[in-house]
Amino acid sequence: MKNILSEIRQGTRHFNQHWWIYLTLFVSVDLVIQLVVIPIFRLVTTFVLQAGAIPFVSYQNIVTIVSQHPLVVVALLLELVALLLVIYWQFAIILLGVRDIQDGTISVRRLLAESGQFLRQLRASSLLVLLGYFVLVIPFADLVFRTPLLLKVQIPAFILDFMTRNAFLLMVLIIFYTVVVVLGVRYLLALPLMVYEKQRPRVALANSWRQTSHGRWWPLLTRILVIGLVASVVMVVFYGLLVGLQFLFDLFPGKLSLVTAVVDLTLVQLGSECLAVWIGVVTIQILVQPLGNILATSPATFTVSRGVKRTMAVAGSLIILVTLISASFYLTGTGRRPVTISHRGVAEENGVQNTIPAMEKTHRLHPDYIEMDIHETKDHQFVVMHDENLKDLTxxxxxxxxxxxxxxxxxxxxxxxxxxxxxxxDDYLRVAHRLHQKLLIEIKTTPYDSKNMLARFSHRYASTLLSHHDQVQSLDYRVVTGMHRDAPRLPVIYIQPYNFTYPNTAAAGYSMEYSTLTDDFINLAHLQKKVVYAWTVDQRPVMMQEMYDNVDGLITNNLGELNVAIQSYESKQFYARRILNYIMVIPGSQEFEP
Known part of the structure; x- marks a missing residue:
């Protein structure tokens, strides 16, 4: 442990000497990804899908896309190749930049030329290897450089929740993650070998495997865990001091507390970025030690021209100014209050899901909507039920x-x-309308539904749902198009369990599983005047994250907890509490937000 802490201290000394250059390197790459690369990929994907008249990509239509739109499949595969190259480039330029800073030879032109050379050396056969490699090292790569390009490579939370409720599936999940972690550590040295020693991916993977054999991967994993622990302690102390000071300043009358809160939140934002870059630099220095003297053993000294210094000063001043302005808006504004939606009509397990007694109890907590589910029956009526089989409940x-x-x-x-x-x-709807309780009605579909089920539903209920401001949603896109045709004024939400790409549909909005929902998706939806609901959000930190991202509605099983979270989010009584709310969402942020 002492050796590891000594290595962290040494890496920190390296970072301290040229911290502003390291910060410039990491932030510059991040901004290029955020402002250039991601918009380009989004435009290309949108163009490809629109050219193929494909409104969205999901498990529902993947077979249709593969069988009927081969050119779209080819275009998307080429885009995947380009994505892999960009991911490789961004990690390569970070690794090369850290090396050059320590050598005292940092140059933008050299970085671009050398990283471009690495891309040109890649073979087509290496791309599949790179794809598997990045999937394995994602948990560790996040320590070096957080990138939204890898955000989508994850298992959605609702699937993990389902698997953890079954003993056998839980064991499978534990074994899977254990294997992934071990393989990830065994292959962790491959990327530095590819970048620093210009080895081919297959050769680098083999060498990484050999250098971590006979239990030598365990010290590597230990170092990663210690770095994470030290970083967590530093962040807790740093945030704790700022929030604690603000609690004291909140006791002062007048505008002083607001001024100090703006300064505190600015320090939180800038400090968070500095901490992230520090973690990245120290991690790189420690991880490449098994590869020999790739990085300089002592920080290099080099001079920087006055022009570069002036440019850095102007850029730094602009970042601080923008951060101060955003902190002021956050602390003085109320933000977007999300619509509260009770999942399946229950709150804190106060009844049986999708039943009238539970709905009546939940209504007392004043949800904006109660979400419920309906199935078609044998005699072409509708029953309030979520599951496709009655056994678990009845x-x-x-x-x-x-x-x-x-x-x-x-x-x-x-x-x-x-x-x-x-x-x-009919009975559920009657009671809800008597209580003036709005509903979010999920239409469940199966292969056994009658042919005119949607038309009959629209004819029978559309007008009354409109008059009571109810909404409809469904996982089946045929429901969206069918209801849009039969009842065009009725808002219909399209449910998506995975955020693959932004869709272009006839839906009035989207209901997205929260673990892959991003503020980027929400902003695009708002530009098209569409709402976004997040499901199923039951923990306070996730509630705060979604509110900070300006989601329009939160579907939850814990309505009482959500009401408290919203009250806390909107409260202006204590600025320290609003800063703490912001800190709670920082771990979920994937981009620099000055």
Missing amino acids: GVNKAPHQLTLRQLTRLTAHENGHQAKLASF
Whole structure:
């Protein structure tokens, strides 16, 4: 442990001597990715999908795209190749930049030329190897440089939640992550070998495997864990001091507390970026030690021209000014208050999902909407039910389409220590409207639905739903297009479990699983006057993150917790609390936000 801490101290001394150059390197690459690369990829993807008349990409239409749009598939594969090259380039230029800073030979022209040379040396056969490599090292690469280009390579939270509820699947998940971590550590040295020693990907992977054999990967993993622990302690102390000071200043009358809050939040934002760059530099220095004397053993000294110094001063001043302005807006503005939506009509397990007694209890917490689900029955009516099988709630091993509405409403559902009768959609709707409770109605579809199910639903309910300001949503895009045709004024939300790319659909908005939802997606939706709901958000930090990203609505099982979170988010009584709210969302941020 002492040796590791000594290595961290040595790396910190290297960082301290030229911290402003390191900061310039990391921030510059980040801004290029954010302002140039990502918009280009977005435009290309949009153009390709529009050219193929494809409104979205998901598991629902992937087979159709592959079989009927081969040119679109080729274009998307070429885009994937370009994405891999950009990911490789950004890590290469960071590694090369750290080396050049320590050698005292930093040059933008040299960095671009050398990183471009590495790209030209790659072979087509190396691309698949690079894809697998980046998937393995994502948890560790994040220590060096946080990049939104790798954000989508993750398992959505709802799938992890489902797997952790089953003992067998939980064991499979644990084994999977253990294997990924071990393989990731074993191959962690491959990228430095590719960049610093110009080795081919396959050769670098083999050499990394050899250099971490016989248990030599364990000290590498230990160093990573210690770096993460030290960084966490530093961040907690840094944030704690700033928030603690602001709590004291909040006790002073007048505008002094606001002035100090703006300064504190500015320090939080700038300090967070400096801490991230420090972690990246120290991690690189420690990880490349097994490869020999690639990096200088002592910080180099070099002179910088007055012109470069003036440019750095102007750029630094602009960043500080923009950060101060954004901090002022955040602290004085209320932001976008999200719509509160109770998932399946329950709150804090106060009843049986999708039943009238639970909805009546939840209504007392004043949700803007109650989200509920409906299935078509055997006699072409609608029952309020989420699952495609009744067994878990009622003990009856049948699907809703196998029973009539009368048979279904005689069944009793049990959940969370409560019991209640299944409800017809008509009865549920009647009670909701009597309570003046708006609904978000999810239409569940199966292969057994009647041919004119959507047309019948629209004819029967569209006008009353419109008059009570209810909304409809569905995972099935056919529901979106069908309802748009039959009831064009009724808002229909398209549910997406994964944020692959921004869709171009007829939906009035999108309901997105929160773990892959980004502020970029939300901003694009708002530009098109579409709403975005996040599901299923049950933890306070995630609630804060989504509110900070200006999401339009939060679907939750913990409505009481969400109400408290919103009150805290909107509170202006203590600026320290608003700064703390901001700090809570920093771990979820993937970009520099001055």
